[in-house]
Amino acid sequence: MNAMLPPPANAQKDTLALTALARESVASGVERRVLHLRLSALPAQLNHTHHQRQLREALLPLLRPTRARLYDLPNGDLVAVSPPPAEHLETVRATMLKLLGDDPAAANCCQELRLPAQAAALLAAVEGGLGLAPPAPAERTWMQRPAHPPGRPAPGQPPRAEDVLAAEAALAPADLSVHQRWQAVCLLKDGHPEPREEWREQRLSEEALLEALLPGTPLAGVPWLRRRLRSRMARRTLAQWARPDEVVGFTPRGLALLPANLLQDEFLRLDAMLGSNRAMLTIGFTLTDILADPEAFGMALRFAGLRGYRTALTELAPEELPLVPPDLFGLTLLKLRFAPGLLELDATGRAALEAALPSDRSRIVLSGVDSAVAISWGWQRGIERFQGRLIEQRLSLG
Amino acid sequence: MQITAPSPESPAPPRSAALAEALRRCEAGGCAGVLAGDGLPRLVSALLEEAANAGDGLVWRPRAGEAWLLGTAPGAAARAARHLERMEIPARLLDFPRDLPLLDAALAEDAAAAPARPPSPPALGGLEERARSRPAQELLRLGTMWRMEGGQPRLLAQYWGGIPDALLPDTFRTGAEADWSGHAANLLAQRLLAMAQAGQWPAGRKAGLPLLIDMPWLEEPPPLPAPPPGEGHALVLPLALLPRLLPWAEAARAAGWGLAWRGMAPALLGLAEGDRLPGGFILAEATAKLAAEPGPNPARLALCGAPTPDLLARSARHGFALCHGVGA
Known part of the structure; x- marks a missing residue:
């Protein structure tokens, strides 16, 4: 492929292409050599539009007869990518240094990378090109590095916005499968020992995944940033489910989402693919997620109603039950998490709980069922849908 | 950094063949459309695209941000408008050729609009500080x-x-x-x-x-x-x-x-x-x-x-x- 100079209007497209190329290289193991020309980091006296144009004009003829491809980043940086051995990239680098003279700054403006080994560095450069890296304060020269580069917040400190953006970028290509597991929701009637599976829910070990993304970083004080990462994780699952091979064999299933997820591309793509299978999907929202973003929840609820999805108030703790209006905010199902404390309620507590449960018990799923006591507690209240470790054991035995 | 900024007087980009075909259908009449506001662009696009696929139409997004469903079967357009209404998104059902003047005005406005510039790079870094x-x-x-x-x-x-x-x-x-x-x-x-x-x-x-x-x-x-x-x-x-x-x-x-x-x-x-x-x-x-x-x-x-x-x-x-x- 011949090198070409796309107008910077292509920068967004190029950024995406470059990201895809880095991922493909990692996935396929195909080697590439990369030269990142950090024009945006040129010393001030060389950082004028005409300098940049001169540099491009000098570099292009060197690349044109080769198989190198040139990418524009939105910040004006250039990235040349070529199959190995790529001596011409070395020529470009030498030319660039010659053009820039003896300024030691120049050396830092040419960075060589190898794919797939240094894909992370390339993605970081792309991210920097999007302007996601922290802007340099006025007193810092372009050469100094920030004390805590994005993605690595100071130990023990809550993450900053830029750390979360970097973690999101790291999440995009990550394999989540070790953190995903399926758990069935079963109909189990009193006197019928065989549970009947109705749908399966995909659950994500959020804590483990967050710890892997931002090790040792406390997220308790930054609930909105935590939500952001959880939203990203849900989007990964949705994208996975919208793949044609997944949609063909789509089985009844459930997933906990943030309300805003329903208005994002990944869900809308799945929605378009599902067509008449939409009723097979049960979308769960936690109470806190509903309370935190009620505007998005209103839209999500209307959209789910329009499309015929089933919805659930999920992972509700028994003590939160009195907080929920009797209409469950308009959601279809209530997934109540069993807690041993339920067995110790006195008569008043039991009466209050009974009054707060939806009268139509077929709308309730008792989750966190680890013991037979939980099932009999449910049966006593007319609940016949269960989810939990014990149910999984019974299913595997059956 | 912008190396070669598009000059303001650069001509409007040529219309795509698909848009030209949809406009031709609107001019011929007997088809419908929907005009939706500029909120929730992804959701609006998804609902309109669905109608476009069902009714052989096209979704057009001018630079002003609103979304148009053009040249589609009246039934598909009416359904899309109903769906938008249920989502509480303002939408207007269009009937062609009656609403051609409205469309022509939007096309003229879009052609005269300044070329879209890439959005300024987001700068969330340093928010906490x-x-x-x-x-x-x-x-x-x-x-x-x-x-x-x-x-x-x-x-x-x-x-x-x-x-x-x-x-x-x-x-x-x-x-x-x-x-x-x-x-x-x-x-x-x-x-x-x-x-x-x-x-x-x-x-x-x-x-x-x-x-x-x-x-x-x-x-x-x-x-x-x-x-x-x-x-x-x-x-x-x-x-x-x-x-x-x-x-x-x-x-x-x-x-x-x-x-x-x-x-x-x-x-x-x-x-x-x-x-x-x-x-x-x-x-x-x-x-x-x-x-x-x-x-x-x-x-x-x-x-x-x-x-x-x-x-x-x-x-x-x-x-x-x-x-x-x-x-x-």
Whole structure:
């Protein structure tokens, strides 16, 4: 492929292409050599539009007869990518240094990378090109590095916005499968020992995944940033489910989402693919997620109603039950998490709980069922849908 | 950095063949379309694309941001318009050739519009530092809460809150980026809390009025300062803290504060019934929908926004309070 100079209007497209190329290289193991020309980091006296144009004009003829491809980043940086051995990239680098003279700054403006080994560095450069890296304060020269580069917040400190953006970028290509597991929701009637599976829910070990993304970083004080990462994780699952091979064999299933997820591309793509299978999907929202973003929840609820999805108030703790209006905010199902404390309620507590449960018990799923006591507690209240470790054991035995 | 900025006089890009074909169909007549506003672009596109696929039409998005479904079968267009209406997204059903003048005007406007420029790069970096270091008067406001009574405004309280938009780059202020807005609001509430803990109360405070102060979303209540002299002061909790009501209510009571809530929206008005949300005011952003249907307990509701004549009239009718100077 011949090198070409796309107008910077292509920068967004190029950024995406470059990201895809880095991922493909990692996935396929195909080697590439990369030269990142950090024009945006040129010393001030060389950082004028005409300098940049001169540099491009000098570099292009060197690349044109080769198989190198040139990418524009939105910040004006250039990235040349070529199959190995790529001596011409070395020529470009030498030319660039010659053009820039003896300024030691120049050396830092040419960075060589190898794919797939240094894909992370390339993605970081792309991210920097999007302007996601922290802007340099006025007193810092372009050469100094920030004390805590994005993605690595100071130990023990809550993450900053830029750390979360970097973690999101790291999440995009990550394999989540070790953190995903399926758990069935079963109909189990009193006197019928065989549970009947109705749908399966995909659950994500959020804590483990967050710890892997931002090790040792406390997220308790930054609930909105935590939500952001959880939203990203849900989007990964949705994208996975919208793949044609997944949609063909789509089985009844459930997933906990943030309300805003329903208005994002990944869900809308799945929605378009599902067509008449939409009723097979049960979308769960936690109470806190509903309370935190009620505007998005209103839209999500209307959209789910329009499309015929089933919805659930999920992972509700028994003590939160009195907080929920009797209409469950308009959601279809209530997934109540069993807690041993339920067995110790006195008569008043039991009466209050009974009054707060939806009268139509077929709308309730008792989750966190680890013991037979939980099932009999449910049966006593007319609940016949269960989810939990014990149910999984019974299913595997059956 | 822009190397070769497109010159303003560069000609409009040529129309795609698909758009030209859709326009030809509209001119021939006998087909329909939908014009939807510029909110929730992804959802609107998805609903319109569906109709376009079903009715052999095209979705066109001019630079102004709205979405047009063009040249599609009348049934598919009517269904898309119905769906948008159910989603409470403003939409208008179009009939061609009757509505051709409308389309022609939009095409002419789009051709004359400045070429789309790439959005300025987002700059979220340093958000936390800015929330701590920028002058308080740029980020924090003292709003006034009042109600129309007998044709006269009566002052009820003052509300000390943050302006998250002052902290965020433009591209992060939209509804789709609620998490960043929430994070910014939380950072500002933390700053308010720190100021209150240091005994710094806002300038312009009226001694006779209760003070409402934004609290950050923290699972465990932090050490709370004593309120300033006077009665009726309250901590404004984000609704997300409702599951943590018990420890917060206990901490607030012990320190001498009442409770108020912020972040109400139509979908959650059921919470205002009974004693699910103990305390005083429930603050919400003023929207036409909430003003028209303020729910089961309008006396506790305070709508934050510019006091338009419509809002005043509805406040007088339903009895909800108004707050201006700071959002919720």
